[in-house]
Amino acid sequence: MKITFNVWRQYDSKSKGQFKKYKMDDLSPDMSLFEALDLLNDQLVQQGVDPIEFDHDCREGICGQCGLWINGEAHGPGSHNTSCQVYLRSFKDGDVITIEPFRAKSFPIKKDLKVDRSALDRIILSGGYISVNTGQAPDAHAITVSPEQAEQALDAASCIGCGACVATCKNASAALFTGAKISHLAHLPQGQMEGKTRPGKMVAAMDAEGFGACSFTEACAAACPQEISIINIIKMNEQYLKNAF
Amino acid sequence: MKLDPRIPEGPLTVKWSKFRSQCKVINPTVRRKHKVIVVGTGLAGSAVSASLAELGFQVEVFTYHDSPRRAHSVAAQGGVNAAKNYKNDSDTVWRMFYDTIKGGDFRAREANVYRLAECSAALIDHAVAQGVPFAREYGGYLGNRSFGGVQVSRTFYARGETGHQLMQGAYQQLMRQVSLGNIELHTRHEMLDLVVADGQARGVICRNLDTGEITSHAAHAVVLATGGYGKIYYYSTLAMQCNATAIWRAHKCGAGFAAPSWTQFHPTSLPLLGDFQSKMTLMSESLRNDGRIWVPIQAGDDRPADQIPEAERDYYLERQYPSFGNLAPRDLSSRAAKRQVDQGKGVGPMKNAVYLDFKDAITRFGKDEIKKRYGNLFSMYEKITGRNAYEEPMMIAPSAHFSMGGLWVDYQLMTTVPGLFALGEANFSDHGANRLGANSLLQACVDGYFIGPTTIMDYLAGAKVEEIDAEHELFSSSKKHIEAHINKLINIKGTTSPNTFHKEIGKLLYNQCGLSRNKKDLEDALEQLKSLEKRFYEDLLLPADHHNLNSELEKAGRVSDYLELAQLIVMDALTRHESCGAHFREEYQTDEGEAKRDDENFCFISVWEHQSSGQPELHKEHLSFEEVQLTQRSYK
Numbered sequence: 031m032k033i034t035f036n037v038w039r040q041y042d043s044k045s046k047g048q049f050k051k052y053k054m055d056d057l058s059p060d061m062s063l064f065e066a067l068d069l070l071n072d073q074l075v076q077q078g079v080d081p082i083e084f085d086h087d088c089r090e091g092i093c094g095q096c097g098l099w100i101n102g103e104a105h106g107p108g109s110h111n112t113s114c115q116v117y118l119r120s121f122k123d124g125d126v127i128t129i130e131p132f133r134a135k136s137f138p139i140k141k142d143l144k145v146d147r148s149a150l151d152r153i154i155l156s157g158g159y160i161s162v163n164t165g166q167a168p169d170a171h172a173i174t175v176s177p178e179q180a181e182q183a184l185d186a187a188s189c190i191g192c193g194a195c196v197a198t199c200k201n202a203s204a205a206l207f208t209g210a211k212i213s214h215l216a217h218l219p220q221g222q223m224e225g226k227t228r229p230g231k232m233v234a235a236m237d238a239e240g241f242g243a244c245s246f247t248e249a250c251a252a253a254c255p256q257e258i259s260i261i262n263i264i265k266m267n268e269q270y271l272k273n274a275f
Numbered sequence: 276m277k278l279d280p281r282i283p284e285g286p287l288t289v290k291w292s293k294f295r296s297q298c299k300v301i302n303p304t305v306r307r308k309h310k311v312i313v314v315g316t317g318l319a320g321s322a323v324s325a326s327l328a329e330l331g332f333q334v335e336v337f338t339y340h341d342s343p344r345r346a347h348s349v350a351a352q353g354g355v356n357a358a359k360n361y362k363n364d365s366d367t368v369w370r371m372f373y374d375t376i377k378g379g380d381f382r383a384r385e386a387n388v389y390r391l392a393e394c395s396a397a398l399i400d401h402a403v404a405q406g407v408p409f410a411r412e413y414g415g416y417l418g419n420r421s422f423g424g425v426q427v428s429r430t431f432y433a434r435g436e437t438g439h440q441l442m443q444g445a446y447q448q449l450m451r452q453v454s455l456g457n458i459e460l461h462t463r464h465e466m467l468d469l470v471v472a473d474g475q476a477r478g479v480i481c482r483n484l485d486t487g488e489i490t491s492h493a494a495h496a497v498v499l500a501t502g503g504y505g506k507i508y509y510y511s512t513l514a515m516q517c518n519a520t521a522i523w524r525a526h527k528c529g530a531g532f533a534a535p536s537w538t539q540f541h542p543t544s545l546p547l548l549g550d551f552q553s554k555m556t557l558m559s560e561s562l563r564n565d566g567r568i569w570v571p572i573q574a575g576d577d578r579p580a581d582q583i584p585e586a587e588r589d590y591y592l593e594r595q596y597p598s599f600g601n602l603a604p605r606d607l608s609s610r611a612a613k614r615q616v617d618q619g620k621g622v623g624p625m626k627n628a629v630y631l632d633f634k635d636a637i638t639r640f641g642k643d644e645i646k647k648r649y650g651n652l653f654s655m656y657e658k659i660t661g662r663n664a665y666e667e668p669m670m671i672a673p674s675a676h677f678s679m680g681g682l683w684v685d686y687q688l689m690t691t692v693p694g695l696f697a698l699g700e701a702n703f704s705d706h707g708a709n710r711l712g713a714n715s716l717l718q719a720c721v722d723g724y725f726i727g728p729t730t731i732m733d734y735l736a737g738a739k740v741e742e743i744d745a746e747h748e749l750f751s752s753s754k755k756h757i758e759a760h761i762n763k764l765i766n767i768k769g770t771t772s773p774n775t776f777h778k779e780i781g782k783l784l785y786n787q788c789g790l791s792r793n794k795k796d797l798e799d800a801l802e803q804l805k806s807l808e809k810r811f812y813e814d815l816l817l818p819a820d821h822h823n824l825n826s827e828l829e830k831a832g833r834v835s836d837y838l839e840l841a842q843l844i845v846m847d848a849l850t851r852h853e854s855c856g857a858h859f860r861e862e863y864q865t866d867e868g869e870a871k872r873d874d875e876n877f878c879f880i881s882v883w884e885h886q887s888s889g890q891p892e893l894h895k896e897h898l899s900f901e902e903v904q905l906t907q908r909s910y911k
Contacts, residue, residue: 042823058549065551072772075816075827083824085341088514090556091655092439093345108658115658140485141824148462151342155454159447160406163329164322164724167397167404171361174415175408183408184433187443191344218406 031057031118035070036128037082043138043146049128059119063106063127064089064096066118084129084143089114091255094190097197098143099130104194104253112192112255132197136204136240147193149239150207156235157228158211160220173219183217186210186265188256195250195258201242206250208236209266210258216269229270276531276884278896281685282386287902288369291390294686295729299736306331309735312479312494314466314521316343318438318716319699320500321445322723323731328457330728332735335492336449336458337481339465339516339829344446347502347514348719351438352559352652354420354430355402355716357395362419366427368392373903375714378424378604379679379707380856380872381905382534382880384898386686391705391714394721399431401724405444409433422712423560424604424910430713435559435652441716445723464490465829466521468753469497469528469695472743476525476695480753482761484829487822489754491745495738496694496731499525499682500723503700505538507837507844508675508789509781512544512557518833519840522682522701530690531882531894533683533703535840536848539710539857540790541676542608545659546628555674556659558631558652560712563601565636565645566669568592568608570629574619580630580668591615599910606709606857606870607910609673613790614868616672623670632668673790677715679706679857680847683882683896687730688722691882694738696731698722703880708856761821764831769814773831776811780804780834780841788845793861797849801842808838843883843891850893853877865907874905 032055040047052074057066064086071081087095091112098113100106106116121127129143137145175183187210195206212229215221221228244263251260283290283297301309310333313324320336321343328334340346358371371392376383399417403409409431410418419428433440452458461481468480470493478493504519505511526532543562544555569588576583591611596603603611612629621627637645642665646653653664660670682690682697684704689696699719706714743749783803787796811834817827854863854870855877863871879895886892 058551060548061551062553065553068553068774069551071827072774075772075818076770080818080820081827083826087340087345087516088347088350089554090350091658092349092436093347093514094342094349095340095345111658115655117659117661119661144824147341151344151450154447155450159451160404161451162401162404162448164326164401164728167400170359170400170403171416173403175411176415177411177413180408180411183406184440187406187408187433187440188436190349190439191342214408215406218408220404220406 031059031123033057033066033118033121034126036126038130039082039142040139042141047139057118059117061118062114063100063116063118064114082143083141086114091115092190094192097132097145097192097194099132099197101128104132104198105255110255110257132193134196134202136202137193137196149241150191150193150204152239153204153208153232153235154211157224157231160215161224175218179217183214186214186217186258186262189258190256192255194253194255196241198249198253199242200247200249201245203244204236204241205244205263205266206254206258206260208232209262212269213262213265216265225269226273229266229273233270276691276894278531278683278691278882278894279685280384280896281687282384283686287385287389290386291393298729298733301732301736303331307333309333310335310494311496311498311731312337312492313498313500314479315346315500315502316340316449317346317348317500317502317699318441318445318719319723320346321449322720323498323500323698323727324458325445325448325452326724326728327731328452330732334458335461335494337461337464337466337479339463339484341462343449343460343462344442346442347517348442348716349439350514350557351716352435352557353422353561354432354437354713355398355441355720356422356429356713357399357431357717358392358429359396359399361417362428364427366429370427371395371429374425375705375711376707376903377908378711379709380870380908381707381900382855382898383705383707385900385902387704390726391718391721394725395717398717398720398724402441402444405448407433407440407444420561420564421602423563423602423608424599424711432561435561435649438716441720467524467757467832469525470749470753471528471692472747472749473741475693475738475740477743478745478750480750480757485824487825489757491750491754493743493745493747493750495735495740496696498696498698498727498731499701500698501701503678503681504840505675505678507780507841508538508784509778510547510552510555510785511675512541512555515554518836520833520836522697523836523840525682525690525692525695527885529692529885530695531683531884532680532843533880533882534680534847535844535883536788536851537679537708537857538675539605539677539679540609540673542605542612542673543631543671544674546623546670546672547625556655557676558656558669558671560605562631562649562652565648566601566631566633567635568601568629568631570615570620570622596910603910604709604711610790610859612673628670628672630668631671633664634668637665677710679703679708679710683880687733688726689730689734694734696727698727708858761828764815764828764835765817765819765821767812767815769816771814771816773815773817773827773834776807776815777834777837779807780837784841784844788848791859791861792848794849797845801845801849804838804842804845811835811838846891847881847883851877851881
């Protein structure tokens with residue numbers, strides 16, 4: 031396959047960025063997009079050009095490290111996958127693939143396609159946990175949890191923290207990310223003790239980090255590699271309102 | 276180097292409780308004066324950091340990731356073992372201990388393995404309390420499934436993302452302690468050196484991967500929870516950034532390296548599709564609960580799977596190991612697959628795979644039930660291969676996975692450098708020569724939540740540690756040494772990328788020190804690795820900018836360590852004249868082609884001491900078995 035990569039290049043957070051075009055021939059449709067970028071980087075280094083920095087690690091869709099804006103979509107073509115799971119077979123021979131970083135005020139660009147998503151960690155830090163010290167737990171069967179509750183909790187807890195929801199949202203809202211954690215813990219009996227204060231703290235942290243408001247377009251859920259449902263945003267709002275007054 | 280495993284006296288069943296009764300503790304008001312550095316934020320690292328902080332110690336944590344939650348523990352799919360006996364199938368701590376020690380081909384320390392099983396139940400309790408949403412049955416009780424090498428169901432799971440969920444639990448506890456001000460967290464910092472003063476581990480030198488700044492950090496003890504080094508094989512199930520740098524550099528500062536050649540090849544990874552591929556993707560072992568593994572009986576049979584009649588299929592695991600069938604342990608299953616492929620019976624475009632077939636399970640339980648059990652794995656398979664495993668069998672192949680080897684630790688998880696602890700996959704301790712499925716998450720968690728906090732406090736209470744800070748001369752000289760190494764790499768200005776060298780190391784190890792090994796190949800590999808190392812320092816090419824993000828430079832540092840570790844791996848394989856677990860020397864096999872141990876001469880752990888010049892020195896920790904009888908491992 032022949033592909034032209036149109037890639038956002040930016041030296042560091044302070045510099046101005048721009049698109050650069052790179053043509054590649056003889057690519058296999060079975061290659062992942064990242065494997066094509068690896069090859070391109072090898073060629074760039076040979077030419078004395080700085081390679082393209084992009085986030086990636088597990089390359090199997092679970093670590094949440096990768097996140098590219100590919101042809102105008104978070105994580106590119108295909109439904110509910112991460113950027114590392116995009117294969118060249120999704121494109122046509124001769125295509126131009128435009129690749130940008132995830133763009134949001136709360137995700138400053140570090141270099142090229144790498145962004146700083148530590149704002150998401152600070153939302154968790156504000157209350158996205160159950161306060162239990164090692165040694166305190168009762169027997170795991172002391173409290174039963176219905177399979178439905180456990181499944182709903184797991185649906186929400188599946189969030190990998192990639193930030194595609196934020197990048198996709200026209201308001202750069204982190205409502206799906208934050209809602210998923212609030213909802214995960216609210217579905218479990220163990221999460222009830224702090225359930226009154228958690229939503230307020232986490233929503234405040236989300237606002238303080240500069241994420242926008244949610245206007246329910248559902249774009250976030252459509253882009254989510256883990257298929258996190260917007261029911262979790264509704265759950266967040268319910269928990270927030272129930273405990274706010 | 277002196278190897279003292281410091282195993283507590285007394286019967287196996289009371290060793291750990293006796294240790295806990297007698298170990299030294301520190302008054303809660305005084306703990307704050309002690310500072311511990313933890314490197315790595317996977318399950319072991321996050322767990323030990325949170326637990327030490329809960330106790331009141333000062334903790335400083337380092338990870339090269341941009342968030343602690345990215346650590347590769349997230350990728351473990353199938354489950355975590357615990358001897359809860361919730362299934363009423365006569366599971367006990369002793370049975371779990373025996374399965375683990377037998378699974379490891381009797382090359383692990385009895386006392387450690389027993390403790391792993393003993394602490395397993397409390398881990399499930401703790402994870403549930405943290406909000407880990409394990410699978411539940413209709414009555415609201417926890418569900419279990421079975422894993423390779425055992426005949427009971429003791430594996431707890433959360434769909435195919437058990438590692439991710441346990442990691443969320445540990446990460447959240449870590450962040451909670453950060454929010455309380457008990458943990459100072461440094462993301463995007465890679466440890467590049469250990470600082471040892473008066474024979475004690477006293478700190479680390481790191482590089483800020485975003486700015487290139489080299490920083491010094493002092494403490495009273497250092498914990499490495501930096502994972503395994505299976506990525507040295509290049510094509511492995513590990514994440515792209517997994518590396519051996521922290522443990523290798525600690526090794527060069529005096530920490531003994533145990534059993535480096537014991538690497539597990541996971542039987543259910545996706546096969547290699549082409550030279551361009553950057554990694555192997557794992558399909559959980561849990562699939563073997565319902566999937567049947569087979570190849571065509573006739574070598575070179577090119578028909579699609581559905582056109583090969585039952586009578587012309589060889590369900591070779593069910594045939595060779597009738598009592599364990601498709602759930603035979605990983606070393607045996609991987610080796611059996613390799614044999615089929617070597618005989619020309621491999622399937623798939625590169626004839627390097629075997630089938631994992633769900634047809635019978637779908638007929639028996641229905642597609643919906645199979646989807647419920649493994650839905651995310653089937654969709655992952657489809658995303659990568661473009662194939663639908665509900666309609667046709669999956670294709671799988673063995674690939675490099677877990678390091679049973681690692682830094683040698685005593686019963687207290689301390690390395691041969693006092694004050695330096697190694698937890699989780701970074702140490703060698705519990706799995707012997709082959710790890711059982713779902714014991715990896717368990718070991719990382721048990722080391723981190725229960726053992727580390729106890730033994731580290733014992734060390735801090737007893738050790739005489741002088742006050743030094745990061746301005747100390749030892750830190751600045753180590754820093755200079757690290758800067759010089761970086762400059763050296765950048766100034767080679769050759770023609771070859773670090774990735775190319777990495778690929779060459781991997782290929783060499785796969786072919787000559789992989790699923791099976793022999794003397795001739797190993798000797799040849801050692802020579803080739805030496806010349807590869809020479810070529811690396813003559814011909815490496817890197818982008819020169821090291822005061823900004825430079826992934827190629829990060830990689831080059833890791834590859835420089837791999838080049839040295841690879842030689843130790845080969846040397847280790849060469850000096851062990853027996854087969855055990857994952858270490859299969861072709862010269863030592865039974866008539867049936869199984870691993871032939873030599874308990875008379877090799878019932879020891881090989882521990883290598885680094886020498887600044889010349890050959891590393893081999894030390895031996897002899898294993899004595901008091902509770903179990905050494906037997907020829909049989910799964911027939």
